[in-house]
Amino acid sequence: MSGQPPTPTPWPWEQPSPPQRRGRERKARILASAAALINAHGPEGEAFTLRAVADGAGTSPASIYHYFPDAEAVVAAVATEYMEGLLAATAKVHAAQHTSYEVHQRALVHAFWRSFAARPGLRELWFQRRASDTVIAIHERYLEIVAEQLQAAAARYIDDPGELLDYQMVLEMSGALFQLAFKLDPGGDPRVIEEIHVNAWAFLNRRAFKAGNQAARHAAPAGK
Numbered sequence: 001m002s003g004q005p006p007t008p009t010p011w012p013w014e015q016p017s018p019p020q021r022r023g024r025e026r027k028a029r030i031l032a033s034a035a036a037l038i039n040a041h042g043p044e045g046e047a048f049t050l051r052a053v054a055d056g057a058g059t060s061p062a063s064i065y066h067y068f069p070d071a072e073a074v075v076a077a078v079a080t081e082y083m084e085g086l087l088a089a090t091a092k093v094h095a096a097q098h099t100s101y102e103v104h105q106r107a108l109v110h111a112f113w114r115s116f117a118a119r120p121g122l123r124e125l126w127f128q129r130r131a132s133d134t135v136i137a138i139h140e141r142y143l144e145i146v147a148e149q150l151q152a153a154a155a156r157y158i159d160d161p162g163e164l165l166d167y168q169m170v171l172e173m174s175g176a177l178f179q180l181a182f183k184l185d186p187g188g189d190p191r192v193i194e195e196i197h198v199n200a201w202a203f204l205n206r207r208a209f210k211a212g213n214q215a216a217r218h219a220a221p222a223g224k
Contacts, residue, residue: 027067029057035078039121043075043131050074076134079125083142086126089115090146094153101157102201108150109174109197116178117188127179143171154208162208169207170200 033056034048041047050071054061068074089111098104116123128136147167154161174196181192 023066026057026059026063030054030059030064030067030074031077031081033057034074035081035122038075038078038125039119042121042124043079043135045121048075072132072134075125075132076138078122079135079138082119082122082125083138086112086115087142087145087149090149094149101154104153104157105150105201105204106197108153109193109200112174112178113181113188113193116182117186120182120186123182127175143168147171154204158209160209162204166204166208170203173203174200 030053034053036056037045037048037052048071050061050064053074054064057064064074068077090108093104093107093111096104096107098107116126125131125135126139128139131139147164147170150167150170151161151164154167177192177196177199178188181188181196184192
């Protein structure tokens with residue numbers, strides 16, 4: 001055995017990275033152009049064409065096919081980058097020390113709120129509006145990751161944080177409310193945003209957090 005860690009298995013939608021720096025830079029420009037178009041017009045807008053992506057990247061439509069088999073693969077790559085950005089935003093919350101899990105959870109809601117509000121067209125990729133099967137699969141995978149992170153964060157504050165299913169249900173309910181918040185207000189209706197926190201916290205208290213955790217619910221993590 002070489003002692004080297006195993007190479008991670010790529011997800012089915014991932015495209016290989018070009019071996020040369022120039023190719024990586026061109027691919028990055030293509031993705032940046034595609035992300036800008038999706039953010040401005042949505043993933044299904046008529047303005048999103050490979051010609052428009054190529055124009056924004058300063059290249060030709062034919063060159064895009066060196067990196068992506070079709071337009072759907074470009075959108076999938078943009079979706080992956082966007083959802084990685086959401087994870088990066090919430091990672092800052094998870095890295096911080098809060099006085100209780102309730103405070104931690106409220107900070108997460110606000111982190112998602114800020115991220116969703118900042119990029120409205122890309123937000124549709126998270127909410128699966130008119131999404132392709134590939135984007136739906138990407139979204140489902142990232143929902144799993146977020147649920148796992150929520151459960152792990154709760155375990156820092158609460159002895160028995162409940163089942164993973166509890167956090168998956170919280171995300172589904174919160175997602176519907178986030179959609180309503182941005183339907184009512186392009187920046188996210190603050191009243192609905194507050195209800196996301198209130199409802200998630202009430203649900204977790206009722207279903208996930210056991211009676212033996214009552215004292216831990218509002219306690220700071222001890223030595224963790």
